[in-house]
Amino acid sequence: MKAKRIVFPAPNKVELEEFDFDPTPREGDVVIKAIVSVISAGTELSCLAGHAKWAWFPFYPGYGMIGEVIGVGENVREVKEGDIVLTHSNHASYAKAQVIAVKVPEGLDPIKAVFARMANVSITALRVSNGELGDRVAVIGLGLVGNLCAQLFALAGSDVIGIDKVAKRLEIARACGLEKLINANEVDPTEAVRELTDGEGCEVVVDATGSAQVSATAWQYSAPYGEVILLGSYFQRPHQMNVTELLERIHLSEFGCVTYKGAHEWRYPVREERKDFFVVDWPKYERPKHSVERNARINLSLIARGKLIVEPLLTHLLKPEQCEEAYFGLRDKPEEFLGVVFDWR
DSSP: OEEEEEEBOSTTOOEEEEEEOOOOOOTTOEEEEEEEEEOOHHHHHHHHHTOOTTOOSSBOOOOEEEEEEEEEOTTOOSOOTTOEEEEOOOSBSEEEOSSOEEEOOTTOOHHHHTTHHHHHHHHHHHHHOOOOTTOEEEEEOOSHHHHHHHHHHHHTTOEEEEEESOHHHHHHHHHTTOOEEEETTTSOHHHHHHHHTTTSOEEEEEEOSOOHHHHHHGGGGEEEEEEEEEOSOOTTOOOOOOOHHHHHHHHOGGGTOOEEEEOOGGGSOSSOOOTTSOOTTGGGOOOOSOOHHHHHHHHHHHHHTTSSOOGGGEEEEEOGGGHHHHHHHHHHOTTTOSEEEEEOO
């Protein structure tokens, strides 16, 4: 059958093309008819520009999709035909689940549900952090990942400070319930964080910008013995600096012994281990607590219950035929574009 998908045929080129799609499920396949898909601006714009060494042209971008299951292969038990699911997929009208297919809670708007895909990136910072109830957390960069990360830390009981240079993102963050916000274009963010924390700094600092320069100086927001979580990805954007000051802050107690941690989404297993899959020596069996699949279930539940606020994140709902507008808007107009979702219906 004929289907459509978005393609980057060359650097800084975006097109919608037709392709042949075989809807016949093989063993383990979940065949999905797309409803909506969300753009991950950081990753996909880096691929579009040719900065990601693994993204060969022509490149078929995509991150997260909500769609209807139209076919399942043998040994698929979690979903059935007619279910609405979240999956990782290219931007295409039809797809086969590439990583996971998690059922969307009954009645949840697909346009809201698709933001769970971005929250799956964000939640990793919370997972790897030692932050506890009442700790102060600074999140640098309030794109989709940073905004959702800040919300998740707030839900976990943290006192969250959001930092960005784009006024629109700060406005959206406030609409999502975040109260302590700093415009780094208007004030010195380091001084502003110190003022908001009575001069002490934050127990947790999350860099969601994907900027090596920001990561290298993120310790400035940290309290002594705090931690900096690297949530953004860098995609070979070079940055030169003298690293001595950074290493002193990490190594020397007189400078605070700040800990740096990576928070890449794929540090966890993909599948959730089922409790009903009982093994005889269960007490000795170390079942991973977290997984990509479990994170998706949790984030979908939080959105469905109105705990994780996503409505203000949607700035553009576009047809796939408007793919150039979508990508170049995200690249060139940060005051207008933040959450961009393709509507495949």
